[in-house]
Amino acid sequence: MAINKNALIRYKTINKCLQNKFRKWTLNDLLEACSDALYEYENRDVTISKRTIQSDIQMMRSDKLGYNAPIIVYEKKFYKYEDENYSITNIPITELDMSILAETVEVLKQFKDFSLFSELNGVIQKLEDKVYSQKSKQSAIIHLDKNENLKGLAYLDSLYQAILKKVCLTISYQSFKARNPSSFTFHPFLLKEFNNRWFVIGKKSSLEPILTLALDRIVTIDIDLQTPYISESFNGDDYYKNTIGVTVLDARHIKEIILKLDRTNAPYVLTKPFHHSQQVLERFPDGSVTIKIEVHLNFELDRLILGFGNAIEVIAPRQLRKKIKNKLSAALNLYK
Numbered sequence: 548m549a550i551n552k553n554a555l556i557r558y559k560t561i562n563k564c565l566q567n568k569f570r571k572w573t574l575n576d577l578l579e580a581c582s583d584a585l586y587e588y589e590n591r592d593v594t595i596s597k598r599t600i601q602s603d604i605q606m607m608r609s610d611k612l613g614y615n616a617p618i619i620v621y622e623k624k625f626y627k628y629e630d631e632n633y634s635i636t637n638i639p640i641t642e643l644d645m646s647i648l649a650e651t652v653e654v655l656k657q658f659k660d661f662s663l664f665s666e667l668n669g670v671i672q673k674l675e676d677k678v679y680s681q682k683s684k685q686s687a688i689i690h691l692d693k694n695e696n697l698k699g700l701a702y703l704d705s706l707y708q709a710i711l712k713k714v715c716l717t718i719s720y721q722s723f724k725a726r727n728p729s730s731f732t733f734h735p736f737l738l739k740e741f742n743n744r745w746f747v748i749g750k751k752s753s754l755e756p757i758l759t760l761a762l763d764r765i766v767t768i769d770i771d772l773q774t775p776y777i778s779e780s781f782n783g784d785d786y787y788k789n790t791i792g793v794t795v796l797d798a799r800h801i802k803e804i805i806l807k808l809d810r811t812n813a814p815y816v817l818t819k820p821f822h823h824s825q826q827v828l829e830r831f832p833d834g835s836v837t838i839k840i841e842v843h844l845n846f847e848l849d850r851l852i853l854g855f856g857n858a859i860e861v862i863a864p865r866q867l868r869k870k871i872k873n874k875l876s877a878a879l880n881l882y883k
Contacts, residue, residue, distance in 0.1 A: 553585060553593065554603065554606075556581070556584055556585055556588055557581045557584070557585070557595070557599075557600070557603050558603060558606075558607055558612075558614075558635065559584075559635075560577075560580050560581045560584040561577055561580075561581065561600070561603060561604065561607065562607075562616075562634060562635045562636070563580075564576070564577055564580050565618065565626060565627055565628045566628070566634055567712050568627065568631055569712065569714060569770070569772060571625045571627075572625060572626045572627065573624055573625060573626070574597055574600060574601070574624075574626070575597075577600050577604075577626065578595060578597060578600050581595055581600060581603075582595055604618055604626070607635065614635050616628070616633065616635060617629040617630050617633055697743070697744065697745075697763060698762070698763035699745060699761070699762030699763040699764070699765055700745065700762065702762050702765055702768055703738070703745060703762065705768055706735055706738055706747050706762075706768070707738060709735050709770070710735045710736065710737065710738065713776040713778070714770055714771075714772070714776060715732060715733070715734055715770075715771040715772075715774040715775070715776050715777075716732070716733045716734075716735060716768055716769065716770060716771055717730060717731070717732060717733070717768075717769040717770075717771045718730065718731060718733045718760070718765060718767070718768055718769075719765070719766040719767040719768075720760060720764055720765055720766060721764055721766055722764055723764070728766045731751050732751055732752070732771060732774055733747075733749050733750075733751060733758075733760070734749045734750050734751075734752075734776055734777040735747050735748070735749040736748050736749045736750070736757075736781040736783075737749070737781060737783045737786075739759075739783065739787075739793055741792055741793050741847075742792075744761065744762075744763065745761070745762040745763075746759050746760060746761055746762065746793050747759075747760050747762060748760075748781075748783075748786070750777060752777070753777050753779070757786070757795070759793050759794070759795070788823075789801050789824075789841065789842055789843055790842060790843050790845065790847075791821065791822055791842050791843070791845070791847050791848050791851060792845060792846070792847025792848070793847070794843070794845040794846050794847055795843065795845075796843045796844070796845055800843045800844050800845070801841060801842065801843055802841070802842070802843075802844055802864050802867070803839060803840075803841050803863070803864070804839065804840045804841070804842060804844075804848070804861070804863070804864070804867065805828065805837060805838070805839050805861075805862040805863040806821075806837070806838050806839075806840070806852070806859055806860065806861060806862065807835060807836070807837045807838075807859065807860040807862055808835060808836055808837075808838065808855070808858060808859050809834075809835050809857075809858045809859075810833055810834025810835050811858060812855060812858040812859070813834060813835055813836045816836075816838065817836065817838075820840075821838075821840055821842075821851065822840045822841075822842050824839075824840050824841045824842065825838055825839070825840045826838065826839045826840075837862065844866070844867060848867075849870070849871065849874070852871055853871065853874060853875070853878075
C-alpha cells in the first residue's frame with residue numbers, strides 16, 4: 548500500500564503525542580499537533596480535517612501498515628495507548644523491510660564521501676553491520692565499547708523522555724563525597740556520554756548555575772508535574788566548545804595549552820586531536836611535535852595528559868606544568 552509523505556508525518560505525530568502520557572489528548576489536540584508538524588515540514592499551511600485524523604487513527608489501529616496500535620478512547624473524548632509502552636517505532640522489522648534496508652545501505656554507501664554526509668561518518672557502517680547481523684543471524688562485525696553493568700543506565704530513557712517532553716523531575720542524588728543522598732528539583736536539558744559514562748545536564752532552578760549529574764550516582768527519579776519546566780535555550784555544542792570531558796568551568800579557566808609529544812605518539816594525536824581547537828605549532832626532525840589547544844583547565848584534561856605518561860610534556864601554562872609534574876612525582880613515590 549502506497550502511503551504519501553503527509554500521512555507518514557501525521558502517523559508519526561499522533562504516535563509522539565500518545566506516547567506523552569502526562570497529557571490528555573482530544574481529537575482537536577491531535578489535529579493541531581499534526582497541523583503544526585506539517586507546517587514545520589512544508590513551511591506552509593496544510594489543511595487537515597477531523598475526518599482525516601479519525602481515518603489516520605483507524606489506519607494505525609489496523610493491520611494494513613503492521614501497526615495494530617492499541618489506541619483507545621476514554622472519558623468519551625480523550626485518546627491514548629492502552630499499552631503505555633507501545634510505539635509504532637517498536638514494531639518488528641519484516642523480511643521485506645530488512646531487504647529494503649539492505650538496499651538503502653548500498654545506496655547510502657555511494658554518497659558517503661560527499662560533504663553533505665560528513666556528519667554521518669561511521670553511521671552507515673554501523674547500519675550496514677546491523678542489517679548484516681540480522682539477516683545472516685551471525686555475530687556483529689563492528690564491536691562498540693559498552694559497559695552494560697554500569698549503574699544508572701536504567702534512568703536513560705526516563706531522562707530522555709523528560710527532556711523531550713520538557714518535564715521537571717525530583718532527583719535523589721548521592722555524590723561520591725556525600726554520606727547520604729539529597730533530593731532536589733531538577734530541570735534536565737541534555738544527556739551526555741563521556742568515557743563510557745553517562746551524565747545529565749540541567750538546573751535546579753532558573754537562578755541556579757548549570758549542574759552536571761552522573762547517572763551512576765542517581766538513587767531515584769520521580770516526575771514532578773507541579774513545577775513548571777524552565778523554558779530556556781540550551782545548546783550543548785556551545786556549552787562544551789572549550790571543554791575536554793564534562794567539567795565546564797568559567798571563562799577564566801580557559802587557557803592556551805602547549806604540549807610536546809614524542810615521535811611514537813605524535814601520529815595518534817595528529818590523527819585523533821585532543822580538541823577541535825588543536826593546532827600544530829612545530830614539527831621536529833626527530834618526529835616529535837608541539838601542539839596547541841585552548842580549553843578549560845579541568846580534571847579530564849589532567850587525566851588525558853597523565854595517560855600519556857612520559858610521551859608528553861606540558862610546555863605551558865606554568866601552573867599546569869607544575870601541577871602535572873607534582874602528580875607524576877607523587878605517582879613515582881608510590882613505586883619507591
